[in-house]
Amino acid sequence: MNINIRMWGDDKESAAVRPAFEEQVRRTSRQAYAVARRLTGNAEEAEDLVQESFVRAYRFYHRYDPNLPFASWLFRIMTNLHIDAARRRSRFRLFSLDSQSEATGAAYEPADPADSPETRLLDQEVDASLNLGLRGMNPEFRTALVLSDVEGLSYEEIAEVMECSIGTVRSRIHRARKILREYLTQSAPHLIPPEAGR
């Protein structure tokens, strides 16, 4: 992808901005990557999303209000980029869990314990399954859930990042997690622990 290298002039403002921004990058890049990784479901897209988010954050750093935690502001940029990209993609292909499981049955194949290598961990399977479930859902649901479960934000904080009401956050998270548990139960019932199984 193209990354625009922003060269600030040698004015006083940029001299002050640079170290402050670099400190923000060091403090938040790890969290940002963890969120992006779940939002996109893969390492390459996650890197692109994180990098593009920071590029925008730097470009508009003069608009950053220090009363808001930098991470929240960064997440707002990141989630807007992510939702926007997901919408643009979905204009070209409708991607729902229904079409995924019917049209491309091979999209998710529960591993057969008999022939899978011993090194294959159950957790990796759950993880892959969660990523598939996340990928098939509406990007607003996915974003709200990832901010809650990966970043540990409260509903109020998510409402601030996503610029919506707490009630909307609550409904998005409910629907996202419902989709995931139904997806796991149907596509990979062997991954569900007995006390949570049908």
Added chain:
Amino acid sequence: MTCSLFKRLVDAYVDSELDGAEAMEVWRHADHCPDCARELARARYVKVKMEEGAGHGLPDGLEDRILLATTGSVSPAAKPEVLRRPVWAWGLTAAAAAAFAIMAIALLRPTPAPPPTTASAAEDSIYSEGFDPLAIPIPAPASARTASFGP
């Protein structure tokens, strides 16, 4: 509490986002309704797995690439192969640079600084003409309710 109300509240419950009275009702219901108790266990299971699976470390060099793409700075650690070069290599590099400089001076006439390229000028105008990176519209919730899941 009905089972359908329980199922609507269960996710806010596992996120500790219900008030005390509501949370107590949810807890009580799960205590005597095995079906809803399983729903609660599934909601918790998904939440825990979402948290656990997110422990990816930062990829090598990503922070440096971010800094390079934003402030343009390169940390010394970003170029370990340069730092580890033997001393004689620096001598060769200096000699090559000097030779190149002499050739460059001989071959090139001074030229005025180029004007900004049209691409970057257009790009800058996007950002100066009221484009707001934070205001990519989020569609109304009604259109957001399109995700579907099997029968």
